[in-house]
Amino acid sequence: MQWKSSLLAAVFAGLSLGAMAGTASAAGPTCKDGTIKVGAVSTITGPADFSEVPKATQAAFDAVNAAGGINGCKIDYTIADDKADPAVAAQAARDLIDNKEAVALVGSGSLLDCAVNSATYSRKKILSVQGLGVDAACFSSPNVAPVNVGPYTLSTAMAWYATNQLKSEKLCAFFIIIGGTREAYKKAIENWEKISGKKIHLIDLTLPFQGDLTPYVIKARDAGCDAVLTNQVEPQVVQLIKTVDAQKITGINWLFLAPGYTEQVASALADTRQPIYVGTEWEPFTEKSSAANAQWAADMQKAGRPLTAFSQGGYLAAQLFLKVVASIDGEVTRESVTKALHEMQPIANPLSGSAYVFGTAKVHSPMQATKVMKLEKGAWTVETPDWVVLPQAK
Numbered sequence: 001m002q003w004k005s006s007l008l009a010a011v012f013a014g015l016s017l018g019a020m021a022g023t024a025s026a027a028g029p030t031c032k033d034g035t036i037k038v039g040a041v042s043t044i045t046g047p048a049d050f051s052e053v054p055k056a057t058q059a060a061f062d063a064v065n066a067a068g069g070i071n072g073c074k075i076d077y078t079i080a081d082d083k084a085d086p087a088v089a090a091q092a093a094r095d096l097i098d099n100k101e102a103v104a105l106v107g108s109g110s111l112l113d114c115a116v117n118s119a120t121y122s123r124k125k126i127l128s129v130q131g132l133g134v135d136a137a138c139f140s141s142p143n144v145a146p147v148n149v150g151p152y153t154l155s156t157a158m159a160w161y162a163t164n165q166l167k168s169e170k171l172c173a174f175f176i177i178i179g180g181t182r183e184a185y186k187k188a189i190e191n192w193e194k195i196s197g198k199k200i201h202l203i204d205l206t207l208p209f210q211g212d213l214t215p216y217v218i219k220a221r222d223a224g225c226d227a228v229l230t231n232q233v234e235p236q237v238v239q240l241i242k243t244v245d246a247q248k249i250t251g252i253n254w255l256f257l258a259p260g261y262t263e264q265v266a267s268a269l270a271d272t273r274q275p276i277y278v279g280t281e282w283e284p285f286t287e288k289s290s291a292a293n294a295q296w297a298a299d300m301q302k303a304g305r306p307l308t309a310f311s312q313g314g315y316l317a318a319q320l321f322l323k324v325v326a327s328i329d330g331e332v333t334r335e336s337v338t339k340a341l342h343e344m345q346p347i348a349n350p351l352s353g354s355a356y357v358f359g360t361a362k363v364h365s366p367m368q369a370t371k372v373m374k375l376e377k378g379a380w381t382v383e384t385p386d387w388v389v390l391p392q393a394k
Contacts, residue, residue: 029328031073036325036332038106039078039096040131041113046084050109052306053131054079056314057107059303060322070325073332078102084111093117097124103337107131107317109310114138115179126334127341127358131317132281132310136184145341145364147316147356148281151181151231151257153390155188156195157370158255158279161388162227163196165372166253166277172202172225174216176209176232185231195391201225209236213243221249228252233259238268245272253277258309261373261380270378277383279370282312282351286373286380292350316351323347324358353387 029036038061040054061075069075078100082089089112096102097120105121109132121128121143130138133146139153149157155173162168175185182205189200202223207216207230217240220228232240237260244254253275261278263286269276283292285307296315297307305311324340324347325332346355346366353369369387373380 027329028071029073029325029332030071030330031332034069034072034074035076036070036073037076037078037100037102038104038321039080039100039102040105040108041080041082041089041092041096041110041117042108043084043110043112044079044081046111048084048111050111050132050134050310051079052308052310053109053314053317054107056300056305056311057131057318058314059300059305060315060318062303063299064322070322070332077106082110082113082116086112086116089113089116090120093120097126101334102126103332103334104129104321104341106321107314109313110134112179114141114144118144125338127338129317129321129341129358131313135179136181139184139365140363142360142362142364145356145358145366147320147352147367148313149258149279149367149370150281150365152184152188153365153368154257154279154281154370155185155229155231156191157368157388157390158229158257158277158372159189159192159200160195160390161277161279161370161372161384162229162253162255163192163198165384165388166227168227168253170201170224170226171198171229172204172220172223172227173200173229174204174207174220175230176207176236177205178209207232213240214247216240217244217247217249220252221247225252227255229255231257231259234262234265237265241269241272241274241276244274250274255279261309263380266375266378266380269375272375276375278373278375278380279388280373281309281367281370282316284371284373284380284382285309285312287382296351312351316349316356319349320347320356353389 042054044051061077065074080092105128114137115135118137118141128144130146133150256278258281341358342360346357348355354367369389372383374383
């Protein structure tokens with residue numbers, strides 16, 4: 001267990017120093033009442049279910065607690081369901097911060113937590129190691145640093161893959177715009193244009209969340225698109241490709257973001273011959289023999305949690321947080337955790353292609369790498385064994 005070995009090494013080092021110093025001074029992390037309080041604001045009920053993210057974080061914390069905690073400190077973890085309701089999300093954050101006295105937020109995955117609560121997090125001087133950053137505010141707040149690539153950087157990366165690897169000359173983009181994501185998706189394409197030196201052939205920001213997609217696939221065909229990038233989620237990915245097949249359209253590479261990378265999509269589109277690619281947030285979770293997945297998979301199976309991409313995010317958030325806490329010499333408080341996250345050195349993990357760092361920047365998007373999967377006869381295959389890293393991240 002790589003992460004646990006590193007963590008326990010740090011903990012044991014602290015215990016050893018503490019023993020050497022007796023009770024005159026603390027070494028390693030300490031805590032009041034034997035606990036370190038941590039919370040997460042996640043969408044669990046409502047239009048989306050991201051519960052696998054904080055539940056994987058919970059599983060990682062439970063494992064540490066079962067092994068004695070961090071220098072004897074147990075993680076007291078609270079998951080709050082925001083129900084995708086802004087008022088509930090705001091109340092949940094205030095409860096975790098003011099009543100539960102959380103030292104940090106870890107493993108959150110929500111449709112609107114960042115948009116609703118970023119100002120509160122800044123005012124209360126608490127940081128969030130987001131397990132799954134969804135809304136644009138997760139990548140534009142000084143107090144939030146997600147462990148996932150996110151839809152905007154991933155859009156840039158997939159466009160980069162289309163032009164660099166698939167040799168697309170007429171890349172088109174069709175995006176669903178929810179809330180305040182319009183500028184973030186436009187920025188993602190602008191970033192790709194700066195990196196590639198190319199211009200988008202067609203961009204359409206009117207793709208519906210529900211409804212007939214025929215006009216859009218016809219538009220792509222008639223515009224001569226040789227690759228189409230969209231941000232659709234699981235059911236819309238299936239609907240789009242079935243619409244493309246019904247229109248007998250060929251000659252277009254179809255590129256999707258991480259929500260399209262599911263076993264259900266693979267099964268539903270087993271009969272299509274369309275070239276379908278998706279970008280992953282982390283090491284492809286369907287690669288059962290991957291050494292990078294081995295520890296995560298073993299820990300999730302031991303905890304009885306399913307092996308999903310969402311659980312990778314929650315697990316990774318916990319892993320990174322634990323290492324940062326283990327580096328604290330003294331009492332673990334909101335102030336000491338914030339200081340440690342601000343001053344931390346980048347931490348590499350085999351689940352991701354970029355090292356994670358929080359730091360003191362005004363905005364955070366530390367994850368800049370993806371692996372691309374291709375759907376072939378109902379199964380996902382790894383198209384890029386090496387990480388596709390955006391040039392500015394090198």
